[in-house]
Amino acid sequence: xxxxxxxxxxxxKRLPKYHRYLREMLNNDVDRISSKELSEKIGxxxxxxxxxxxxxxxxxxxGYGYNVKDLYTQISGIxxxxxxxxxxxxxxxxxxxxxxxxxxxxxxxxxLQSIFDANPKLIGxxxxxxxxxxxxxxxNFLKRNHIDIGIICVPRINAQRVSDVLVSNGVKAxxxxxxxxxxxxxxxxxxxxxxxxxxxTLSYLLNEREEEx
Amino acid sequence: xxxxxxxxxxxxKRLPKYHRYLREMLNNDVDRISSKELSEKIGxxxxxxxxxxxxxxxxxxxGYGYNVKDLYTQISGIxxxxxxxxxxxxxxxxxxxxxxxxxxxxxxxxxLQSIFDANPKLIGxxxxxxxxxxxxxxxNFLKRNHIDIGIICVPRINAQRVSDVLVSNGVKAxxxxxxxxxxxxxxxxxxxxxxxxxxxTLSYLLNEREEEx
Numbered sequence: 033x034x035x036x037x038x039x040x041x042x043x044x045k046r047l048p049k050y051h052r053y054l055r056e057m058l059n060n061d062v063d064r065i066s067s068k069e070l071s072e073k074i075g076x077x078x079x080x081x082x083x084x085x086x087x088x089x090x091x092x093x094x095g096y097g098y099n100v101k102d103l104y105t106q107i108s109g110i111x112x113x114x115x116x117x118x119x120x121x122x123x124x125x126x127x128x129x130x131x132x133x134x135x136x137x138x139x140x141x142x143x144l145q146s147i148f149d150a151n152p153k154l155i156g157x158x159x160x161x162x163x164x165x166x167x168x169x170x171x172n173f174l175k176r177n178h179i180d181i182g183i184i185c186v187p188r189i190n191a192q193r194v195s196d197v198l199v200s201n202g203v204k205a206x207x208x209x210x211x212x213x214x215x216x217x218x219x220x221x222x223x224x225x226x227x228x229x230x231x232x233t234l235s236y237l238l239n240e241r242e243e244e245x
Numbered sequence: 246x247x248x249x250x251x252x253x254x255x256x257x258k259r260l261p262k263y264h265r266y267l268r269e270m271l272n273n274d275v276d277r278i279s280s281k282e283l284s285e286k287i288g289x290x291x292x293x294x295x296x297x298x299x300x301x302x303x304x305x306x307x308g309y310g311y312n313v314k315d316l317y318t319q320i321s322g323i324x325x326x327x328x329x330x331x332x333x334x335x336x337x338x339x340x341x342x343x344x345x346x347x348x349x350x351x352x353x354x355x356x357l358q359s360i361f362d363a364n365p366k367l368i369g370x371x372x373x374x375x376x377x378x379x380x381x382x383x384x385n386f387l388k389r390n391h392i393d394i395g396i397i398c399v400p401r402i403n404a405q406r407v408s409d410v411l412v413s414n415g416v417k418a419x420x421x422x423x424x425x426x427x428x429x430x431x432x433x434x435x436x437x438x439x440x441x442x443x444x445x446t447l448s449y450l451l452n453e454r455e456e457e458x
Contacts, residue, residue: 044449048442052424075426111445112452126346130339136424136441142448181447205451207444211265211349213288221454223447227438228349229261231420232324234394234436235355236257238418239325241434 039087046084047111049074054104066097116141118178119207122194123185124149124157124164127209127227131183132159142181146173170194174201183207184214252300259297260324262287267317279310329354331391332420335407336398337362337370337377340422340440344396345372355394359386383407387414396420397427 053074057065071078085091085103088110092098108114119137121128124147131137132147147159148167157164165173174197182198184191184206191210198206205221208214211228266287270278284291298304298316301323305311321327332350334341337360344350345360360372361380370377378386387410395411397404397419404423411419418434421427424441 045442045446047449048439048445051445052439052442110449112448113445115452117448117451126343130343131440133339134440137444140441140444142444180451204454205447207447219454221447221450223443223450225438225440225443226261226265227344227347228353229258229265230436230438231350231353231355232261232264232326233258234418234420234434235325235330236260236323237434237436238330238393239328241417241432 043084043087046076047107050081050084051104051107051111051113054100054107057100058104062100064097064099067092070098113141116143117180118143118145119181119183120145120170120173120179121147121183121185122149122167122170122198123187123190123209124151124154124159125185125187128183128185129159131185131209132162135160145177145179148173167194171197171201174198174203179203181205181207183209185209188212256297256300259289260320263294263297264317264320264324264326267313267320270313271317275313277310277312280305283311326354329356330393331356331358332394332396333358333383333386333392334360334396334398335362335380335383335411336400336403336422337364337367337372338398338400341396341398342372344398344422345375348373358390358392361386380407384410384414387411387416392416394418394420396422398422401425 053070067078067081071081074081076084089106091103091106119142121132121144124132128147128149132144138144144162147162147164148170149155149164150167154164155166180203182203182205184194186194188210191208191212192214195206195214195216199216199220204219206214206216208222208224209227211226214222216222266283280291280294284294287294289297302319304316304319332355334345334357337345341360345357351357357375360375360377361383362368362377363380367377368379393416395416395418397407399407401423404421404425405427408419408427408429412429412433417432419427419429419436421435421437422440424439427435429435
């Protein structure tokens with residue numbers, strides 16, 4: 033597949049949405065879809081869709097549209113879902129447990145290998161067959177097991193320390209739920225989920241709307 | 246405060262980050278900060294920061310920088326945090342419980358009024374003093390109580406229905422954790438947290454990085 037270099041984050045951020053819509057169509061036994069129909073469903077313009085997909089190769093055929101299954105498979109591949117990822121969760125509080133319980137991530141190929149926490153009440157508990165270990169074992173565990181993605185769900189104050197342990201043991205990608213910007217070497221990929229920031233965007237928009245009225 | 250109209254979503258999305266950094270500085274008893282120092286901390290250029298803040302009024306003084314407490318108060322106000330918001334959570338599964346347990350949201354002024362679920366095993370349980378009610382009561386509850394923000398944590402398949410109940414009872418803002426794009430009238434504000442999409446962005450970037458190596 034010919035893939036353009038330097039694909040913008042805006043395009044990358046739209047890909048999972050294509051993936052989600054195509055999966056839904058597959059589940060509803062839709063075989064093919066025109067870029068116009070896809071556009072109506074997904075809410076991007078047809079020209080936006082063509083531009084986005086053209087970054088990754090030549091999909092779709094004039095007068096036929098897209099083969100849903102083919103496009104789904106291709107986008108899965110582009111998103112890196114044709115392989116599996118070993119993950120660990122650090123922090124078995126509310127968010128950590130919620131992520132650990134989320135079975136959809138397994139189905140997508142993200143395999144939870146272990147969970148770590150400092151709280152003696154949690155250590156030894158199991159979430160869906162994965163035992164919560166003492167966080168003091170994290171470094172050793174990482175030395176013995178290749179882990180692709182570390183999922184940080186500890187309080188803000190501990191997040192950088194956990195990130196340092198992950199990075200110094202070769203973890204190259206961090207999914208960070210702590211409300212802090214982590215300092216990491218350039219070759220480590222960080223994806224943040226900052227829930228408070230999302231909520232404050234909502235309050236901003238709601239407040240602005242009500243002021244206008 | 247003179248506020249420009251049509252502030253871009255990019256600026257709006259950066260405001261909560263300013264808010265977070267300023268709160269941290271306040272907690273560390275920092276009184277004032279130059280735009281250069283703020284830039285080093287937050288990772289935006291000094292000129293970006295000046296441009297962002299200029300959308301909302303005239304902050305900072307030449308040669309002095311920003312008064313941290315003033316700027317924090319102003320940005321809190323811009324984010325709509327000088328008032329309170331009544332919220333309900335629909336769906337008391339993993340994510341719903343995690344959100345309900347998040348005490349930071351209370352401190353920011355988001356007051357959880359009730360939680361709803363369809364699961365008889367959950368109904369009647371309490372999360373931090375808030376009782377989980379039968380989802381069949383949602384519509385009645387909304388008729389009797391003014392709710393600003395509905396937080397949707399139900400499975401994908403039920404999300405649109407819950408959204409319809411919220412909207413038809415006058416809820417004007419939805420924080421949506423279900424992996425679906427809701428259809429709502431134009432005057433309803435939607436903020437999505439699509440966890441799978443965030444994780445797939447990470448796998449895309451990780452896979453791309455590894456292909457380059």
